Structures are given as C-alpha cells and as structure tokens.
Amino acid sequence: MRLARRILLPLLLIAALIGAWQIAAANGAIADALNIEPLFVPSPAEVGSALWENRTLLWENTWVTLQEILVGLGLGVLAGIVLALPMRFSWLLRDTFFPLAIAAQSIPIVAIGPILLIWFGFGIWPKVILVGLATFFPILVTTLDGLRSVDPEAVKMMRTLDASRWAIFRRVEVPTALPAFFSGLKVAAAIAPIVALFAELVGSGSGLMHQIVTDNASLEVDRVFAAVVILMVIGLLLFALSSLAERLVVRWR
C-alpha cells in the first residue's frame, strides 16, 4: 500500500501532466495562448521521437556531461572528506583551513568560469574543477558537523572499554557522522548538474548544454526538450543513488 502510494501516485500525476501537454501541444492551444509559432511547442510524442532519432548524438553529449558531473562530484566528495578528517582532530587545522574553505565556497563560480576556461582549455577539466569546487563545501560542513556531534558519554564509555583513539573514531565517530554526510551528499548531488551545465554554457565543444545552445540557435526545439528530459533523468538518478547509498549504509535508522 505504502509502495503503491509512493510510486503510483506520482507516476499517475506525471502521466496526467504529459497527457494534458500532449493534447494542448497537438491542437495548438499552448502556442495560441502564448501567441507563438506551434514549432516552438513540441508535444511529448515529438520529444519522444526526437530522443529516439537523435539517440547517438544525445548519448555522446550525455556521456560528456555525465563525466563532468560524476568526476567533479567524486572529487568534491573526496576533498570534503579528506579536509573534514584532519579538521576534526586538530583545532589548529580547523581554525586555519575553515575560513579558507568558506572563502573558496564564496568564489562566484559565474565569475571564475571564463578564467578557468583560459587556464585549462575547453576540455572536461574546467567543468570538473567547477563542479568539485561547488560540491566539496556541503560535504565538508556536514561531515565535520557529523563528526563533532559525537556523544561525549559514548566516548567515555568506549575509553573504559579499552578503546584506542582509532577504535573510537572507527566504531563511534564515523557511524555518528554518516547520516550528516549523506545529507551533504544529497545537496552536492543536486548542485553538481547545475554547475556542470553552467560550465558548459561558458564554453564547450560538447555536452548537453552545448547541444541545447546549438539547437536553440537552429530552432530544433524538440531536441532541446529531449536534452532537458535527459537532464531531469540524470538529476533524479543522482538523488535516487544517493538515497539508496544512504539506506544501504545507514541501516540502523
């Protein structure tokens, strides 16, 4: 029952919305209402056939964007964790590096995008760096908070049970920090595609955003929508995978 409610109801809503769009697009109601050419309002069926007919091109660009998102997110997560651990153990490191982390987070990505392009060229790396820069911060902050939320009484209890510093870290602090880490991961996973698209917008020769820009210029609106559908699926998958990973790891909740 619960499964039906959580899966069936949203699916029904989406189906109804797509159906309504199909009707309104096919009979020209949307174009009439907006006072534009029907060309600009592809129906779901047209978007579907654009997806199918352009599958090779779309897949090539999806693969590029996906790499930017996944490599960037991976580096961001790694950097967030690697920075959080020493900052947990040393107030000196925390006080020294945390302001720097905040400063890095405050860099307007829109502003440094073009410069990174000049530094690193049109390839995948400026995009990866931007995604990494944008995603390490939520991971760092949530992981650090998670590690610091350890119950001091539990630490005392562990010490009387002959726990070394490492045993306390491994058996108490890391599990305590995991739920917070996964909250950070979900935020980072939501940011990553947006930043990757922006980075492609600044300058790129491939990727979904590059394709959207080109298709907009050549009025291939159905393919623009096809790319948008793919991006939505990527976003949903990223969130679903983060949630799944959380449920597999944080099993005691």
Added chain:
Amino acid sequence: MESGAAATTDGGAAVAIRGLSHSFGELEVLTGLDLEAPAHTVLGLVGPSGCGKSTLLEILCGLREPSAGTVAVGAAADAPGRLARCAFMPQRDLLLPWYSALDNAALALRNRGVGRAEARAQAGELFDRFGLAGFEGERPGRLSGGMRQRVAFLRTLVAGKPVLALDEPFAALDAITRAEMQEWLAGALREDPRTAVLVSHDVEEVLYLCDRVAVLSARPGRVVAELRAPAPRAVDRVAAVTDPAFVHAREAALRALREGSR
C-alpha cells in the same frame, strides 16, 4: 592501549578512596571523601542531584585525575591503571545503534583487537544467562528498555574488569522494569560477585543492591553518613525491601540525605 589493558576475570580488586576532593575551576564538587569497597563487595553512593556522584565515578574509572587525594583500584593509583581496571556502565545504556546487541556486548573485546568471530562467541555465551537468547542479532532500537540495560550490563561484564562503575544504571527505566532489573542485577552479582560502585539517587535501590552505602551531601559532596545494608537480604526484592531492618536503614538514609541536602 589495546594490549595494555589488565583484563582479568577475577573480580577481586578493592577500591580505596582517600581524602579525595575535586573542583572544576572555582566550583568545588567533591570534598574530603574517604570511601572503601573491599573486593567482591558493592559500594553504594546516594546523594542529591549535582553532588558530584558522576564525577566521582569518572575519577574512579581513570577518566579524570582528582584535584586532591588518592584513588586506588587494586594496585593502581594512577588514571591509566584505574582505566584498565574499571568498566563503566553509564546512566543511558549508550548502546551503539549501528551494532547488533551481540556486537555491542563484544565491544571491549573488539577494542582489544580480538577477532570478530571470537569476540562474538565469547560475548554470545552470556546471552542466555541474561535472558537475551535469540536477540543477539537485533539492533538496540528494537530492544525494550530493560533488555537494552541488560545488554549494557553484559557489555560491562564482558570487558572482564575487576571493578564495575555503575552510574544510575536504571534511572531511565519505568518503575516496574526498574524493580525487575534491580532484582535481576542482585541475582547477577550474587552469581558472579564483582567489586562494584553503584551511584543512584534512589535510596531503596542502593540499599537493596549494595553491601555498604555512603550518603553524600549537596555540592560540594562529602560523606554525611555510612550505612551497612541489612544482611543477609532476602532474594526476593519485595521481601527484602519490606523487612523491618531494611525499612529502618532506608529511613536512616533518607534522614541523612535530607540533612546533607540543606
């Protein structure tokens, strides 16, 4: 640290506290305490909230050094030595929710570097005796309050330390479960005598469970009365606590507690 622990199954170390005082900055929490618990006896500490009972247990367990005075557990008078000889059972069970009941009970063994299978086997042997058979694989969240407390006590016993420090072990339980657990703990200590220091604010609990009871005053805590629990006590809790000698001792403790709180 993992190998340095003087783990022993022999419950025979005595606790001796001499002239102990402790302050946090300007705040004096304990003053001039002299207490003793001979090997295999249970010493009870009862006092008003904030009288430094928990601090005393932390000092006993070697988690702190006192500002003044000495605390010896067996031959050890230094904090690391006491830490190796005392196992601490906190007020809240503090079971780690990510481990099963069995892995929680086996924590001390795992901390000392015993392999998982071996640690589980050793801790698992005690589950039956503690009425926990069949619940080895359950996570703490799925156990009742009484069962969680029993797992916590099991975890303390498995540590194999000669001295147990029990900090209001049943304070978080409802009245019925608490009475059951007191009876159960009395039985467990009868079967496997240990030196233990039990802190509580429940006079009846300490008199029922302990051989000797020290009544502490309000902060800064000092000993205002030392009582010997009426012995021999009946095995049945209700019979024990309604015995005229027990009632007499309880009233004496309450009187001392009231005077010490002023």
